[in-house]
Amino acid sequence: MNFDYSEEECALAEQARRLLAERAPPSLIRALLEGEGRDRAAALWTEVSALGWPAIAIPEAHGGLGFGHVALCALAEEVGRAMAPLPMLPSIYLAAEAIATGGSEAQKARWLPRIALGEIVGTAIVGASVSATATGNRLTLPATLAPFGAEASIAVVAGRDGAWIVDLGQAGVVRTAVRTIDQSLPCATIAFDRVETEPLQMIDAERILARAAVLVAFEQLGGADACLDMALGYVRERRTFGRVVGSYQAVKHRLADIYVANQLARSNAYYAAWALSADAPELALAAATARVSATAAYELAARENIQLHGGIGFTWEADCHLHYRRSRVLAQILEPVETWHRRLAAALDREGVA
Amino acid sequence: MDFEDTAEEARFRREAREWLQTHAPRYAPPAGESDAEGFALLPLARRWQTAKAEARYARISWPEAHGGRGGTAMDEVIFEEEQRRFALPPDPFGISLGMCIPTMMQWAEPQVAERFVRPALRGEEIWCQLFSEPSAGSDLANVRTRAVRDGDGWIVSGQKVWTTGAHVSDWGTILVRTDPAAEKYAGLSYFWFNMKSPGVEVRPIRQASGHAAFNEVFFTEVRIPDAQRLGAVGGGWKVAISTLMNERMAVNEADIANITIDDVVRMARRPGWTGGRPIDDPAACAQIATLYACSMGVRYTRYRMLTQLSRGGLPGPEAAIGKLALARNIQDMAAFAMEMRGPAGIIDDRGGDPDLAAMQEAWFYSAGLRIAGGTDEILRNTIAERVLGLPQEARVDRGVPFNQLTS
Ligand SMILES: Cc1cc2nc3c(=O)[nH]c(=O)nc-3n(C[C@H](O)[C@H](O)[C@H](O)COP(=O)(O)OP(=O)(O)OC[C@H]3O[C@@H](n4cnc5c(N)ncnc54)[C@H](O)[C@@H]3O)c2cc1C
Numbered sequence: 001m002n003f004d005y006s007e008e009e010c011a012l013a014e015q016a017r018r019l020l021a022e023r024a025p026p027s028l029i030r031a032l033l034e035g036e037g038r039d040r041a042a043a044l045w046t047e048v049s050a051l052g053w054p055a056i057a058i059p060e061a062h063g064g065l066g067f068g069h070v071a072l073c074a075l076a077e078e079v080g081r082a083m084a085p086l087p088m089l090p091s092i093y094l095a096a097e098a099i100a101t102g103g104s105e106a107q108k109a110r111w112l113p114r115i116a117l118g119e120i121v122g123t124a125i126v127g128a129s130v131s132a133t134a135t136g137n138r139l140t141l142p143a144t145l146a147p148f149g150a151e152a153s154i155a156v157v158a159g160r161d162g163a164w165i166v167d168l169g170q171a172g173v174v175r176t177a178v179r180t181i182d183q184s185l186p187c188a189t190i191a192f193d194r195v196e197t198e199p200l201q202m203i204d205a206e207r208i209l210a211r212a213a214v215l216v217a218f219e220q221l222g223g224a225d226a227c228l229d230m231a232l233g234y235v236r237e238r239r240t241f242g243r244v245v246g247s248y249q250a251v252k253h254r255l256a257d258i259y260v261a262n263q264l265a266r267s268n269a270y271y272a273a274w275a276l277s278a279d280a281p282e283l284a285l286a287a288a289t290a291r292v293s294a295t296a297a298y299e300l301a302a303r304e305n306i307q308l309h310g311g312i313g314f315t316w317e318a319d320c321h322l323h324y325r326r327s328r329v330l331a332q333i334l335e336p337v338e339t340w341h342r343r344l345a346a347a348l349d350r351e352g353v354a
Numbered sequence: 355m356d357f358e359d360t361a362e363e364a365r366f367r368r369e370a371r372e373w374l375q376t377h378a379p380r381y382a383p384p385a386g387e388s389d390a391e392g393f394a395l396l397p398l399a400r401r402w403q404t405a406k407a408e409a410r411y412a413r414i415s416w417p418e419a420h421g422g423r424g425g426t427a428m429d430e431v432i433f434e435e436e437q438r439r440f441a442l443p444p445d446p447f448g449i450s451l452g453m454c455i456p457t458m459m460q461w462a463e464p465q466v467a468e469r470f471v472r473p474a475l476r477g478e479e480i481w482c483q484l485f486s487e488p489s490a491g492s493d494l495a496n497v498r499t500r501a502v503r504d505g506d507g508w509i510v511s512g513q514k515v516w517t518t519g520a521h522v523s524d525w526g527t528i529l530v531r532t533d534p535a536a537e538k539y540a541g542l543s544y545f546w547f548n549m550k551s552p553g554v555e556v557r558p559i560r561q562a563s564g565h566a567a568f569n570e571v572f573f574t575e576v577r578i579p580d581a582q583r584l585g586a587v588g589g590g591w592k593v594a595i596s597t598l599m600n601e602r603m604a605v606n607e608a609d610i611a612n613i614t615i616d617d618v619v620r621m622a623r624r625p626g627w628t629g630g631r632p633i634d635d636p637a638a639c640a641q642i643a644t645l646y647a648c649s650m651g652v653r654y655t656r657y658r659m660l661t662q663l664s665r666g667g668l669p670g671p672e673a674a675i676g677k678l679a680l681a682r683n684i685q686d687m688a689a690f691a692m693e694m695r696g697p698a699g700i701i702d703d704r705g706g707d708p709d710l711a712a713m714q715e716a717w718f719y720s721a722g723l724r725i726a727g728g729t730d731e732i733l734r735n736t737i738a739e740r741v742l743g744l745p746q747e748a749r750v751d752r753g754v755p756f757n758q759l760t761s
Binding site: 001002003004005006070232235236243244246247249251252253255256257259260263264265266267268270271273274275277278280288289292293296338340341342344345348349 | 355356357358359360363428619622623633636638639640642643644646647648650651652653654655657658660661662665672675678679731733734735737738739741742743744745747748
């Protein structure tokens with residue numbers, strides 16, 4: 001057993017961290033919230049695509065780098081730490097993963113090389129509540145929220161009755177941008193009126209969600225650690241009553257609790273990363289555990305980061321609210337945590353602990 | 355990131371599993387009679403310990419010369435995982451083998467340590483740790499039990515308290531004050547001694563649960579030879595810290611309580627008090643998921659630390675995470691499990707329903723677990739100061755001779 005990143009994975013993360021600190025600073029996220037900076041975000045996507053980020057876990061046979069899923073997890077952690085405004089979640093964690101795992105050879109050959117290059121972006125509409133109806137190879141869907149839905153070229157759609165790939169460049173696709181509480185991760189609704197589809201035969205909504213949940217857990221982990229670092233940085237400097245705020249035990253203990261929550265979430269995420277990379281039968285349980293743990297950790301860290309900053313933490317100028325927003329968006333975007341509680345319990349029930 | 359056994363680990367796991375399958379079933383405890391500390395079933399626990407020692411499974415990572423196998427910390431984990439599949443008596447040797455003997459191995463003359471390792475490993479001799487006193491718990495360095503020089507020995511007088519297992523112990527390790535005029539942390543010394551020495555009086559203390567696993571220990575002019583000192587005169591604090599480091603690494607779910615999340619899940623899959631299965635109820639699912647995520651988080655955090663150790667790292671203060679998270683989680687798990695039985699969950703059910711009885715035992719024990727071996731608050735201080743680098747608590751006891759401190 002070996003329960004840590006490899007040297008290569010650490011190096012990749014380190015490189016990503018440095019690049020994002022420079023190219024995706026909080027000022028960019030804040031600009032995006034105000035409807036500016038889209039061009040800088042797009043340029044960043046082009047830059048990281050050239051570095052191969054979207055290609056990391058896509059097999060070499062389909063134009064990827066084939067570095068494996070743990071490397072992608074390490075990268076996701078950095079994307080989360082920086083809250084980088086990149087379409088990794090819809091295009092890579094959801095669409096590319098779904099196609100790579102459940103697509104036919106022809107589908108993989110058609111879509112994965114272009115996704116790997118960052119040339120096209122995919123999105124996904126996945127979950128038991130997705131009410132897509134198929135007649136023959138035609139699909140109809142009422143307006144449904146999709147991350148990067150306006151930018152995407154294709155969508156993976158998976159609901160109770162099946163999974164499909166839809167080319168979004170055809171007639172019958174209606175997209176409407178929506179404002180969300182975190183415009184740095186843009187969303188749109190997508191509706192289909194009898195559009196042409198290809199079925200994705202070897203995967204279902206639950207597996208697509210499980211794979212993405214592991215990767216999103218790493219983003220949440222990075223975000224949670226960023227909040228802890230921010231809070232620590234502030235309480236070490238800020239003084240009240242003649243001493244630094246970080247010397248008060250109420251403050252120290254809260255930060256210790258955040259640290260513990262983050263570490264437990266990290267450990268659960270590592271286990272899930274292994275299950276994902278090994279495509280282990282434990283994946284469903286491991287993914288739900290990672291998701292539950294990371295969601296709780298990010299939420300706690302993001303809330304308390306504002307609290308520990310005092311009044312300044314509640315301002316637009318401080319970066320705290322960026323994580324407050326992102327933590328809520330990541331908590332809800334892959335179905336809310338309550339459904340993951342149920343998934344986790346159902347997986348335990350299936351595994352039948354003696 | 356690799357969760358699979360290596361080839362050697364797989365071989366060891368097979369071997370351990372086969373051995374356990376042959377031997378473990380003979381040591382199954384009678385229903386409803388165990389206590390969390392393991393003293394209620396001591397004779398059975400001793401026989402089980404001897405069997406493990408003879409097969410060199412008692413302390414796998416100890417050197418072969420000390421009755422171990424020179425195995426890795428990961429081998430210990432593998433054995434624990436396999437052992438968890440069997441109903442076995444709770445382990446009353448944790449303090450002996452997790453704290454006292456490692457301290458002896460580190461600080462005593464090799465031939466002295468040699469004399470004690472085997473009997474402890476076989477469960478024949480039990481050790482206790484006499485650190486806490488009425489006015490020294492979290493503030494451990496505040497010990498007042500006095501040792502006064504007398505020729506080639508020391509005369510010890512005073513009182514220890516909360517000493518787990520003192521009533522069944524043969525030997526003890528003790529922290530005493532040898533120089534009250536020195537600064538608080540500098541006037542302490544550390545000894546090992548015979549619990550049957552004249553002047554040692556052990557009085558069991560009844561715990562919140564009703565059992566009596568810990569004790570008051572009174573010392574009336576007890577003679578301890580100077581040859582039984584560990585570390586320098588006045589250097590006892592350093593030895594005590596090394597013991598506490600051993601304690602931190604020892605924590606894992608199966609070791610510190612007799613229930614695990616698996617037991618909670620098993621109960622949740624059976625009809626609850628309303629007839630339905632709790633695991634089908636969304637509100638119960640939320641609790642199960644949260645408890646499970648914490649249990650697994652602690653388990654995998656330990657694996658991460660073992661990975662660090664195997665790469666040559668040292669156990670650091672972050673080892674405090676385990677006990678801090680676990681003690682609370684055990685309390686939550688036990689309360690939740692009792693609730694699944696509805697109003698009947700409060701019926702003292704020893705001898706009746708073994709699942710419920712174990713949860714009730716854990717529910718009591720966990721309240722003590724949050725205090726023993728560093729309270730939740732002290733562990734948070736440790737994490738905040740030593741891991742996160744925040745300022746230390748204000749101190750008024752530094753740099754002042756102990757006998758001039760007002761407390
Ligand atoms: C089941 C059990 C078994 C034990 N076994 C042993 C044993 O075998 N050998 C042995 O030597 N001892 C043993 N102990 C004693 C244990 O180590 C002490 O109880 C523990 O260290 C706490 O000390 P105390 O009881 O004096 O409480 P105190 O230190 O008086 O603490 C009282 C409360 O104040 C809080 N507090 C204290 N200082 C601080 C601070 N600086 N910051 C914030 N909060 C603080 C504590 O967290 C606690 O909530 C055992 C205890 C229990 C419950």
